[in-house]
Amino acid sequence: MFFRIYILLRIPAGEEAVVDLEKAGVSGIMRLSIKRILFIVLLLAAVLTGAALLGDAVSVFGLQGSLKGRLVALDAGHGGADGGAEGKNGVKEAELNLTLAKKLREELIARGAGVVLTREGMDALGDTKLEDMARRRDIVKDSGADCLVSIHMNKFFDTQVCGPQVFYMAGSEAGKRLAECIQARLNEAAPQQKKRIALTGDYYLLKSVEATAVIVECGFLSNPQEENLLQSSSYQTKLAKAIAGGISDFVSGEAERIPPDGSEE
């Protein structure tokens, strides 16, 4: 950008020549040299070029990762009597899920998205597990959300197993793409060497909503190191940023796939 402006200003301004407007038959008192006119024109061109380039840069940065006009549903898994998985030191999955969902909401709002949460408190959404799950499904459906991210924490008998894992519904191409985008970002954010790939999973919410849906298992509460990590506010923020980044990657990828006339390629 600066190089181009410099070139414009360095264009030779031409011969010094006085234009006498009165002599030329034009009434008025303006007397300007061609050099001065050229200088003003070039300065204007430079300013306009600079502004245009700056405008481009701003719009590029503005669009990068933008989720403007998108509605994302976030589901903090479990709640009420169902605390979900439990860590060795007593931390409950249901609590961590909600903390992470709220952090993720902030990240998504910062990117311009609208966000709907299936639950904001620690209570269940129904008297039975079936009622609770049906209520979550209805909230997502009624919201008209573009995509759904259900937040969970994992548990496994082998306490060495660790790392975030994203699931999507088998047969959902969009679900697979969203899961892969989020998994890639989570792999960057997580400390362990072994990187995971997005997997298919047979989950009620994935199957019962129209929104492009994924389950994000943020890590293993059965692994003592990861249990501690998952409770650290800075790591939770890192995970939230990674998931938001994955959603942004998915949305910009989808925009590229669909041409401006709206027809699928």
Ligand SMILES: [Zn+2]
């Ligand atoms: Zn869970």
